[in-house]
Amino acid sequence: xxxxxxxxxxKVHAHKADIFCRDxxxxxxxxxxxxxxREKRDRAAGSLPEWEQLRLLGSQLKLHxxxxxxxxxxxFEQQCLSNGIKVHWANDAQQHNExxxxxxAKHKVKKLVxxxxxxxxxxxxxxxxxxxGIEVVDTDLGERIIQLANMPPSHIVVxxxxxxxxxxxxxxxxxxxxKAGESDPLYLTRAARAHLREKFLTADAAMTGVNMAIxxxxxxxxxxxxxxxxxxxxxxxxxxxxxxxxxxxxNMDSVGVLLxxxxxxATGQPITTYSSFYRGPQEGxxxxxxxxxxxxxxxxxxKILAESLKCIRCGGCLNTCPxxxxxxxxxxxxxxxxxxxxxxxxxxxxxxxxxxxxxxCGSCTYVCPTMVPLDKIIAxxxxxxxxxxxxxxxxxxxxxxxxxxxASETLMNTSMSAARLALRVLPGSLLKPFSGAWGKxxxxxxxxxxxxxxxxxxxRSR
Amino acid sequence: MSNKHTILxxxxxxxxxxxxxxxxxxxxxxxxxVGQFNASLNTVAGTLHSEGGLAALQQAVDELIQQNMQVIxxxxxxKGNRQVPxxxxxxxxxxxxxxxxxLGVAENGAIWVNQPSHRVTPFICENLIxxxxxxxxxxxxxxxxxxxxxxxxxxxxxxxxPSKTADIEQALVVGAHGACSLNVYLY
Numbered sequence: 253x254x255x256x257x258x259x260x261x262x263k264v265h266a267h268k269a270d271i272f273c274r275d276x277x278x279x280x281x282x283x284x285x286x287x288x289x290r291e292k293r294d295r296a297a298g299s300l301p302e303w304e305q306l307r308l309l310g311s312q313l314k315l316h317x318x319x320x321x322x323x324x325x326x327x328f329e330q331q332c333l334s335n336g337i338k339v340h341w342a343n344d345a346q347q348h349n350e351x352x353x354x355x356x357a358k359h360k361v362k363k364l365v366x367x368x369x370x371x372x373x374x375x376x377x378x379x380x381x382x383x384x385g386i387e388v389v390d391t392d393l394g395e396r397i398i399q400l401a402n403m404p405p406s407h408i409v410v411x412x413x414x415x416x417x418x419x420x421x422x423x424x425x426x427x428x429x430x431k432a433g434e435s436d437p438l439y440l441t442r443a444a445r446a447h448l449r450e451k452f453l454t455a456d457a458a459m460t461g462v463n464m465a466i467x468x469x470x471x472x473x474x475x476x477x478x479x480x481x482x483x484x485x486x487x488x489x490x491x492x493x494x495x496x497x498x499x500x501x502x503n504m505d506s507v508g509v510l511l512x513x514x515x516x517x518a519t520g521q522p523i524t525t526y527s528s529f530y531r532g533p534q535e536g537x538x539x540x541x542x543x544x545x546x547x548x549x550x551x552x553x554x555k556i557l558a559e560s561l562k563c564i565r566c567g568g569c570l571n572t573c574p575x576x577x578x579x580x581x582x583x584x585x586x587x588x589x590x591x592x593x594x595x596x597x598x599x600x601x602x603x604x605x606x607x608x609x610x611x612x613c614g615s616c617t618y619v620c621p622t623m624v625p626l627d628k629i630i631a632x633x634x635x636x637x638x639x640x641x642x643x644x645x646x647x648x649x650x651x652x653x654x655x656x657x658x659a660s661e662t663l664m665n666t667s668m669s670a671a672r673l674a675l676r677v678l679p680g681s682l683l684k685p686f687s688g689a690w691g692k693x694x695x696x697x698x699x700x701x702x703x704x705x706x707x708x709x710x711x712r713s714r
Numbered sequence: 715m716s717n718k719h720t721i722l723x724x725x726x727x728x729x730x731x732x733x734x735x736x737x738x739x740x741x742x743x744x745x746x747x748v749g750q751f752n753a754s755l756n757t758v759a760g761t762l763h764s765e766g767g768l769a770a771l772q773q774a775v776d777e778l779i780q781q782n783m784q785v786i787x788x789x790x791x792x793k794g795n796r797q798v799p800x801x802x803x804x805x806x807x808x809x810x811x812x813x814x815x816x817l818g819v820a821e822n823g824a825i826w827v828n829q830p831s832h833r834v835t836p837f838i839c840e841n842l843i844x845x846x847x848x849x850x851x852x853x854x855x856x857x858x859x860x861x862x863x864x865x866x867x868x869x870x871x872x873x874x875x876p877s878k879t880a881d882i883e884q885a886l887v888v889g890a891h892g893a894c895s896l897n898v899y900l901y
Contacts, residue, residue: 394881479892522822532867549724
């Protein structure tokens, strides 16, 4: 199985998925939990006659912003400054972490309460700050669960979706002292509430992600259901917010459109419980915004990849993806899993395998609230890997042959009739090994009597 | 070159074509806004009190105080039993906070709240009560964002129901970190 590993020891998607698939009951449970989210999303979307219009508007306004990004980022910075918000720029993850640490060190921060931010995950900020002696407390319940379990998120909206309540109960029993064997979600949530309230009240600083940054207001919008971002940002006098350059939108009207689709597409709620607009620090407080590139301007140089920056991180594409649902968030070699994770993470995947963790069914593109053409982007990543001669595990060897084979009508026709004959006369046990991984969980097909071409010539060709 | 200039100059190599800002022209459903708002508020686990107005609210507050609850009111004309403290952290034992809502949104049950004194008040209180004028309900978010007030330096927010989570096996639990219940009084 050595071809499944890279020099650095990462495993290809199929191998990691295989590990997840060993427990079939759990896979079914995982798939159903996510499909339930997709169904809620469908009901919420279906309740708005203007849903498709909103998707189109979302796409258009994000494309407009991205095509005028420098202008909007400058406007955003100017407006922030005039509202008393300090603005920092970071080219990459390292600079981001240094800037954050610099601010925290200046204020002698010992304890930081943090709400969900995929960007800080992308930058691996928590371990960086911990190395510098700062306690980082993730406060979103799902994030806190996986932080206590010492795991990364397996989903961008529901980060502990892979864990069963009994496992959370055991974890809380070990770490928070809840009753042994207790796994009731209400009981566990209340225990986490009490545990984290103490953290909020004693924190020196708070950090959140940014759902939208409004250029003409110099304000940031943070959306949560739990209220953890706001409990954090409004108790200590120091608040930090990290955002990718792609988070900026022109104005309040744009926010109006995206807030209508974000939560509906994520969990089927009409809106998150809290959508908070910070247009400056609290009285006597300090507010910092860190604007991060970390590879985004590089993506903008490719017209197809650039469209992945329209994403508003609702997670809808993960919930609908047949591969994600049955391979789990840890099978992708990137912080963000699922279709959007492939779109923005394929270039970081040293196994070069995640663009193939996709059937190209297009369901993700169909549900996306800003019409990110995810299947097109994923297919494009395959092309980029091929062009760079970085096809994964053997594909580089046989794909050119397959190409030549598919391009030749004679070769194709001859071998297909041989295959039909073989399927009819030879025993399955003899043929099965030739089907490779495909045949592992499938029966061989029943051979049709003739090829489609000859059937068509006989029946329809007139 | 500063980080900012590196980023802005890298953007000059963007491959994206220029796209115009779309016109946002979405038809609003203006039928029975209070009814729509009520239905949406139920969906997000909030409770509407549409009869009795502010008098009913004061009566409810009085009853809470009789039950030894700690009630703070930021709404003119409604009297609680706690004053706004010096520091935000002293709000940690507040059972009920009464806060004025500026605008309600029929399509999702959200209510705009603007710059409460001690910003943490609507989140840290155990239970939240918002008061909203009947005439201040709009159909959808497109209308709402045009009408809300957000001055430089301020915090403004939409609140839709009590805080909630479904992070443990997708089971909905009301009362995560913010308020555990939301009651809305229409006047």
